[in-house]
Amino acid sequence: MSKLEDFLDPLHKGVWEVVIPKETVTDSLSDEWKRSPINIPSPGTIASFRNGQYHVHETKTEWRVHLDRYDPSVHPVLHLIDDAPLFLMISETIVTLFSEARGKSDNIQSSLKNQDMFVKNGSLFGFIMILIGFTFIIDPDMVYYGILHIIVPLAVILVGILSFVKNVQWKPLKIPHIKNQVNGIALILIGIILHAFPIIIWSLILISILGIWMFFSAAYLLNRVRKGKSAVPEGFYSRLAIAVISLILFIAIFYAPAAIIELLMIIAGVIIMLIGFILVTTTFSLEERTESHLFNPS
Numbered sequence: 001m002s003k004l005e006d007f008l009d010p011l012h013k014g015v016w017e018v019v020i021p022k023e024t025v026t027d028s029l030s031d032e033w034k035r036s037p038i039n040i041p042s043p044g045t046i047a048s049f050r051n052g053q054y055h056v057h058e059t060k061t062e063w064r065v066h067l068d069r070y071d072p073s074v075h076p077v078l079h080l081i082d083d084a085p086l087f088l089m090i091s092e093t094i095v096t097l098f099s100e101a102r103g104k105s106d107n108i109q110s111s112l113k114n115q116d117m118f119v120k121n122g123s124l125f126g127f128i129m130i131l132i133g134f135t136f137i138i139d140p141d142m143v144y145y146g147i148l149h150i151i152v153p154l155a156v157i158l159v160g161i162l163s164f165v166k167n168v169q170w171k172p173l174k175i176p177h178i179k180n181q182v183n184g185i186a187l188i189l190i191g192i193i194l195h196a197f198p199i200i201i202w203s204l205i206l207i208s209i210l211g212i213w214m215f216f217s218a219a220y221l222l223n224r225v226r227k228g229k230s231a232v233p234e235g236f237y238s239r240l241a242i243a244v245i246s247l248i249l250f251i252a253i254f255y256a257p258a259a260i261i262e263l264l265m266i267i268a269g270v271i272i273m274l275i276g277f278i279l280v281t282t283t284f285s286l287e288e289r290t291e292s293h294l295f296n297p298s
Helices: 009-013 076-083 086-101 107-112 116-138 140-165 178-196 199-226 236-255 257-295
Strands: 017-021 047-051 054-058 062-067
Touching: 009 017, 009 062, 076 199, 086 199, 086 236, 086 257, 116 140, 116 257, 140 178, 140 199, 140 257, 199 236, 199 257, 236 257
Parallel strands: none
Antiparallel strands: 017 062, 047 054, 054 062
């Protein structure tokens, strides 16, 4: 019996990623491997799992394992700064979505084919997402204001209301857990305060977070690049480019903060439109397969 761990020694000898065919791993993943719900997207990935600094991307035929510099469960901030810089997250997301949109990967189709709701309504969901993404692109300022001034506060208030009414028995009135009601009222008040926040305060907070993220990403990556290729096994020139771009964005966000925020909103719009396009095309493909199966059951 061979385990995935049996093939990971090269990662400690300067190799960035090992690719293991699934048929060579005869043992299932141990309990130490935890499914990772949030990852930088990559083409062909079905699921991701983490075991400390080990990060594996599962594809249909392979296990693709790399070694993160920081375990996100222990050092989440350093992981974002060094392992997952903002520009890397954006670029990999767009590349993966383009791969899906061009039919280079059928992961979305595989994940949705057994979900009747998406098969029946995927086109509608997709067109709605395309419309939303288009709105991000044509009027990023309005969408930015709406998200921070209306949608976020409203979402917090709704969560507060749900928490308040949770477990309440209305006839006769009985409140078994007063903690839920206290938390609900607190969230409602927070939502009201967030709605009253001036947009400039929201912008200062966002700019500060993005600026700090990009500055430290540039600093950490440039420090590793300075040490030579052996210190950057994931790709010397790609990480150098990400460091330089992160530094440029850090400088730009303080000289032209409105333009950078607008650019990020437009990028978000492009990503949303790509997801919508993929949903539409995937739904059409699944519908065609369904019809073909009905007329040719053999």
